[in-house]
Amino acid sequence: MANKAATCQEIKEKVCEDRISVLPDALLVQILLLLPIKEAVATSILSKPWRCIWTLMPKLVCKDTKHTNSKSVWWFFEQSLQLHKSPILEHLEVKLGSRCPADVDVGKLILKAVERNIRLLDFNLKWSAKPISLPKTLYTCKTLKKLILSNKILIELPFEVFLPSLIKLELFNVAYKDEGSLIRLLSSCPVLKTLIVVREKNDNVIKFSVKVPSLNSLVYINNNDDDGVCGCGCSSSSSSGSLIIDSPQLKYLRVNDFSEDGCSIESMSPNLTMARVDVGSPPNENFLTYLSSVKFLHMTWIDETEVFCSCVNYSQLIECMLRPCRAEYWVESVMLLLDNSPNLKVLMIDTKGIGESDDLRRWSYVPECLSSQLEILEWKKYGGTRDEKQLLEYILASSKCLKRAGISMRYSKDCNDKMKKKLRKELKSMPRASVSSELLFPAKFKWRSSVAQHCLFDLF
Known part of the structure; x- marks a missing residue:
């Protein structure tokens, strides 16, 4: 026992x-x-x-929510950082909301992070006070590889800065003291590979100049409402602006700008392979010339579509996503682009919100890509308008190498099951030059270059 x-x-x-x-x-x-x-x-x-x-x-994350007391969250995080002992702070993420007290010492927190050899800093400040400047030490940090600054941050750099290890920089809705501060920040990053910029309101920069020789990927999204007042409370001298790109190593470019601002390229590598251009008006001629090297193109347009589609020889283009936003002349623009893209293999069209124009069209020629290259056609939000039907019939009847055509329907509110069945039957009966091609419902193909885009961005 x-x-x-x-x-x-x-x-x-x-x-x-x-x-x-x-x-x-x-x-x-x-x-x-x-x-x-x-x-x-x-x-x-x-x-x-x-x-x-x-x-x-090695990673500290501080986020306040609408259910937390911002002051206590800040106090807790500040005390925690003082007790932190890791010699290398790999990742510091701070996101403080609108209830954050304006008397907190943000600079003190940044200094502690720099002392601990910070590698990734993500600072998002949404308090109700004015934008603040960050300490000079941040802009001379030798270990910083990724920097994300959002909202109530003022980029104020009257001094020379140097970020020798910075690979990725993201600026979301920040304000700039002047254009010189922006230029000094970008010129201080000799190994910068990825730059992401989102501009929400007038931020006191008229000419947004991106001159970074090492840059591989650029995303520029301009939501400027041209109200004449910058994010730091200063009054801008003009409501118009421009994006100027001087980056000879650029491989991926995204420009989303429906304001009246212009866009130009001063120096770019002919090796630009991916571009997403969502604009209200066409950039300058030099910009369009450099699009001729792209292999993957995603394009949304409103005005002057023929400028994009007729003035550029897309000799390298193999995949294209087109999103016209107005009914007038959009079909002619697609035809012009097809005629200038002899090696196109994948064509995606999204006609959400497109109405019907007044002109009937007949084409007496077949673009080279349709007769010898096009393999996949994907059409999203197909509504069966006369324009859409004409173009779809023409592509199916002319594409000799087509393997698959996927179509996602856009039905009207009064469209019943019987009408839907009739519309699908009509699509299936359209003549196809390629007898082996499949007609699928719905479209499932995704813009393939988005995968490559994520690979380019995933640098740290």
Whole structure:
């Protein structure tokens, strides 16, 4: 009986044994990284060995929500950073909402991060106060590889800066003291590969100049409402502006700008392979010339569509996504582009919101890409208007190498099941030059270059 009692005691002790605490500190840190910071810090009360584990975490994330007290969140995070002991802070993410008190010392937090050899800094400030300047030390950090600044941040750089390791820079709705501050920031990044810019209102920059020799990827989204007042409260001298690109190594370009601002390219590599251009009016002639090297093109337009489609020889283009926003002349524009794209293999058309024009069209020629190259056609939001039907019939009847045509329908509100069935039957009966081609419902193909885009952006 004594032996049996001893055995039961041993089993009980094994069941109660704390096996997690005996794990190596490095593994415990990885476990804590899966928890919110408050819960990770709370583990310090578990036992003496746990007291300092959280201070070795290489990643700290602080986010306040509408359900939290911003002041207490800030105090908690500031105290946590003071106790932090990791020699290298890989990742610091701070997102403070509109209720954040205006007297918090943001600069102090940045300085502590720089002292700990910060690699990735994501700072999002949405308080109700004016935009603030960040400490000079941030702009001379030798270890910083990725920097994300959002909202109430003022880029004010009257001094020379140097960020020798910065690979990726993201600027979301920030304000600039002047154009010189923007130029100094970008020129301080000798190895910058990816730049993402979102402009929400007039930010005190008229000529947005991107002169970065090492740049591979550029995303520029301009939501400027041209109200004449910059994000830092200054009055701009003009409501018009422009984007100027001087980056000879650029491979991926996205421009989303439906304002009246212009866009020009001063120097760009002919190796530009991917471009997404969503604009209200066409950029200058030099910009269009450099689009001639792209292999993947995503285009949304409103006005002067024939400029995009007739003035550029897309000799390298193999995949194209077209999204016209107005009914007038959109079919002619598509035909012009097809005629200038002899190697096009994948064509995607999205006609959401397109109405019907007054002109009937007849084409007496067949673009080279239709007779010898086009393999996949995808049509989204096909509504069966006369224009859409004419173009679809023409492409199907002319594409000798077509393997698949996918169509996603856009039905009117009064379209019943019987009408839907009739419309599909009409599509299936359209003559096809390629007898082996399939007609599929709905369209499933995605813009293939978006995968490559993510690969370019995933640099850190």
